[in-house]
Amino acid sequence: MRSPIRRSAQAAVAVAALSLAAACGGGFDDTAEQQESGSASLTMLIASSGDAETQAVQDQVAAYEQESGNTVDVQVAADLSQELAQGFAGGNPPDVFYLDASRLADQADAGNLFPYVDQVDDVDDFYPNLIDAFTYQDTQYCLPKDFSTLALEINDAAWSAAGLTEADYPTTWEQLATVAQRLTTGTQTGLVIGDTRDRVGAFMVEAGGWFLNGDGTEATVDSSENLEALQYLQTNLAAGSFRYPSGVDAGWGGEAFGTGKAAMTIEGNWLVGAMEADYPDVGYTVVPLPEGPGGPGTLSFTNCLAVAADSDAQDAAVDLATYLTGADAMTALTQDTGVLPSRQSLADAYLQQFPERQAYIDGAEYAQGPVNAPGAEQVLLDFDSQLGGLATGDPQAILDSTQTNLEQAIGG
Amino acid sequence: MTAVPAPAGGLRTRPRREPGRSSxxxxxxxxxxxxxxxxxxxIGLFVLVPILMAFWVSLTDWRGRGSPFTGQVGFVGFDNYATILTEPGLARQDFMTALRNNAWYVLLVVPLQTAIALGLALVLNSRIRAKGFFRTAFYFPTVTSSVAISLVFIFLFxxxxxxxxxxxxxxxxGPNWFSDSRGLVHLLGDGLGLWDAANPPAALTDGGPLGLSWWDWLSGPSIALAALILLVVWTSAGGYMLMFLAALQDVPNDVREAAVMDGANxxxxxxxxxxxxxxxxxxxxTTLGLIGTWQVFDQVYLISQGNPAKTTLTPAYLSYTSAFETGQWGRAAAMSFVLFAIIIVLTSxxxxxxxxxDAAAEKKAVRAAQRARAASSKTTFFQAGR
Incomplete structure (x- = not known):
């Protein structure tokens, strides 16, 4: 009699072979067959901040369905990147989906995206640096549906309590450091900023630096401009007039600002909605970020409506994406969701409605989009993890290690 | 020992019965x-094949688009394994940091939860009041959703x-638990005056194996990780307590009584x-604990996402982010297989x-005796036949 172990091993191999044959027989590769236009059925995967935003999207989609005769199934993702990954791996991705600018390069590089911007007539109406954020290797992939920028938010009560007036709103780094010092009291910190590239990066831009050069082909992390930005932050963090949210026991800058632990913070226009909902009694003023040695600077955050390369109704998908980024739909969609319209022609009407968001809109002219290179995410996460120790760390060492890692990521 | 002669019929009937029996x-x-x-x-379809498929993915540069089993996917051999194990760079540094964190985590969680579970079981197996209440109370965290427990711990800490x-x-x-990245061993050494944590000795920082310095390897769990350790020990000890409790009730009473009679305290x-x-x-x-703790994921995903300063990063979570967030599926699969190998080796x-x-020695002796008897009985049969 043969040994039972050998026998079960043989059985296992046989089972594996059989199961594999069964699994693979039934078409892992479905090639996308294009649907007839006119009555295509589309799926759209979105991320939503809440019921109001979902409802706004569904209203616009319903209007599109009326006009085009296509049907659209709107799905709200709990975890957008995970659900997208499942869609791509399964060969059946949503036809249209939200895509954050920081994820563009990875997705474009993997061949997941269908670039459709060349089919659109009025691309010039969008802010050029938002279009740039969705451009990878000279191809413009998708249209930004809206955007946000960073600005400096100031607590009015704390400001006047420190004996400061409107004339003292900081416009330079020196002034920012001075007022932060004055606003720092026992329980209140002058400025609380998040300890990630999404806040610290703004200082790098104001100093005239950034992670990559202009066309995103070369890592420029270890530049003297970036060093100056980190040194400026280090000095103020060490002095205690700047702090990270965790240092004042807050989850993010907005929480520290709303609870009065911070007199100033640097956040985007999403802060407006959060303050209204959680801290409606706190009076505050929004001003542009102070200029650094390299001039004015801020960061922009934006999502586009991307179309999947594997979509089986590409024409209809492009149609939906352009409809939802059209002037009418965009006006409705940016109404009460706290985001800014990405079309320049809508700025005036928007500001008439929300004059207090002037500083955020102004930032659009010179805002820097996220790092746009495949494989950069892990490098930037590593940079973020080192920022926590900036107050006592060596800024040059942080920049050097990030430079090495980023070179490896975009070179390989 | 006198060998009992085998009945003569026994030898004759055996060959006759054989064909029927074998069919x-x-x-x-x-x-x-x-x-x-x-x-x-x-099992083949849903366990074995997926494992083989994942192994295949770990050998490719698949980017997560379409099937990984087509001609367009590049075969890269063991490159993904090399990236996380041998090639200097961020990928290896991250993976080794994750392994370090998880090793400290296992080192603390497994003994703690086993000892606490055993202690609780011993107490609850003795004659105390309200046994039922305490058994339920200690078991409760195990059956509660880890999401709910994690949220409560976020507020507590x-x-x-x-x-x-x-x-x-x-x-x-107290520290700001979940945002404190200082290592416990670093702090302990600092407290004892062995070194200055802010200015570590060059002998430890200058070099070390696998891309991390000795100083980094020996950091100990960070305060944030220590809070996670407390959470997990608290959650899982109750479940293991139940196993000990069941086993305690099987300890034969007569043996215990005999020990009492012998005057054992x-x-x-x-x-x-x-x-x-x-x-x-x-x-x-300990085996279940070892396997479970090397795969820790949900608490990290819910509470810390690897922060602060990557001190709560674990291989399982790193593998998840590498695949779903950054699209490096091959590397993520390779990490899982390295983790699998670690678990297998440690469990063995x-x-x-x-x-x-004692049992091993006994078994050996029995086997030796059997062999000896087989040899001697053969001779007996042989002699009997003659």
């Missing part, structure tokens, strides 16, 4: 396979949370009677260390 056996075998076939196919409030009562200024009875009787359960609990090692040495 009956073959029939039984066929029936057995037929009955198990559905399950075997299911915030800078101004209940834990720091309690510490404040005894005059301790409580500690001696525990050491020499109870603990040996619990050995199989102890092995089960533990099995070897915890083997019953």
């Amino acid at each position: 009956a056996r073959a029939g039984q075998g066929r029936a057995g396979w037929a009955f198990t076939a559905p399950q075997v196919v299911l 915030t800078g101004g949370g209940a834990v720091n409030g309690l510490l404040g009562l005894v005059g301790i200024d 409580a500690w001696q009875r525990f050491r020499a009677v109870t603990l040996p009787a619990l050995r199989p359960t102890l092995f089960l609990v 090692l533990q099995r070897f260390l915890m083997r019953d040495k």
Whole structure:
């Protein structure tokens, strides 16, 4: 009699072979067959901040369905990147989906995206640096549906309590450091900023630096401009007039600002909605970020409506994406969701409605989009993890290690 | 020893019965396979094949688009393994940081939860009041959703949370738990005056294996990770307590009584009677603990996402982010297989260390005796036949 172990091993191999044959027989590769236009059925995967935003999207989609005769199934993702990954791996991705600018390069590089911007007539109406954020290797992939920028938010009560007036709103780094010092009291910190590239990066831009050069082909992390930005932050963090949210026991800058632990913070226009909902009694003023040695600077955050390369109704998908980024739909969609319209022609009407968001809109002219290179995410996460120790760390060492890692990521 | 002569018929009937028996056996075998076939196919389809597929993915540069089993996917051999194990760079540094964190985590969680579970089981197995209540109370965290528990712990361990409030009562200024990346061993050495944590000795920072310095390897769990360790020990100890409790009730009473008669005190009875009787359960609990702790994911995903300063990053979570966030599926699959290998090696090692040495020796002796008897009985048969 043969040994039972050998026998079960043989059985296992046989089972594996059989199961594999069964699994693979039934078409892992479905090639996308294009649907007839006119009555295509589309799926759209979105991320939503809440019921109001979902409802706004569904209203616009319903209007599109009326006009085009296509049907659209709107799905709200709990975890957008995970659900997208499942869609791509399964060969059946949503036809249209939200895509954050920081994820563009990875997705474009993997061949997941269908670039459709060349089919659109009025691309010039969008802010050029938002279009740039969705451009990878000279191809413009998708249209930004809206955007946000960073600005400096100031607590009015704390400001006047420190004996400061409107004339003292900081416009330079020196002034920012001075007022932060004055606003720092026992329980209140002058400025609380998040300890990630999404806040610290703004200082790098104001100093005239950034992670990559202009066309995103070369890592420029270890530049003297970036060093100056980190040194400026280090000095103020060490002095205690700047702090990270965790240092004042807050989850993010907005929480520290709303609870009065911070007199100033640097956040985007999403802060407006959060303050209204959680801290409606706190009076505050929004001003542009102070200029650094390299001039004015801020960061922009934006999502586009991307179309999947594997979509089986590409024409209809492009149609939906352009409809939802059209002037009418965009006006409705940016109404009460706290985001800014990405079309320049809508700025005036928007500001008439929300004059207090002037500083955020102004930032659009010179805002820097996220790092746009495949494989950069892990490098930037590593940079973020080192920022926590900036107050006592060596800024040059942080920049050097990030430079090495980023070179490896975009070179390989 | 006198060998009992085998009945003469025994030798004669055996060859006659053999053909019938073997065909009956073959029939039984066929029936057995037929009955198990559905399950075997299911296991093959949903366990074995996915594992083989994942192994294939770990050998490719698949980017997560379409099927990984087409010609367009590049085969890269063991490159993904090299990236995380041998090539200097961020990928290896991240993976080694994750392994370091998880190793410290396992080192603390497994002994703690086993000891606490055993302690609770011993207490609840004695004659105390309200046993039912305490059994339920200790078991409760195990059956509660880890999401709910994690959320509660986030609130307990915030800078101004209940834990720091309690510490404040005894005059301790508690840390901001989940955002404190300082390592416990670093702090301990600092407290004992062995080194200055802000200015570590160059001998430790200058070099070290696998892309991390000795200083980094020896950091110990960060304060944030320590909070996670507390959470997990609290959650899982109750479940293992139940296993110990079941095993304790199987410890034969007569043996215990015999020990009492022999004048053994409580500690001696525990050491020499109870603990040996619990050995199989102890092995089960530590093995399950070891496997579970090397795969820790949900608490990290819910509470810390690897922060602060990557001190709560674990291989399972890193593998998840590498695949789903950054699209490096091959590398993520390679990480899982390295983790799998680590678990297999450590479990085997533990099995070897915890083997019953007496039983092993006994088995060896029995086998030797059998061999000897087989040899001698052969001669007996031979002689009988003659």
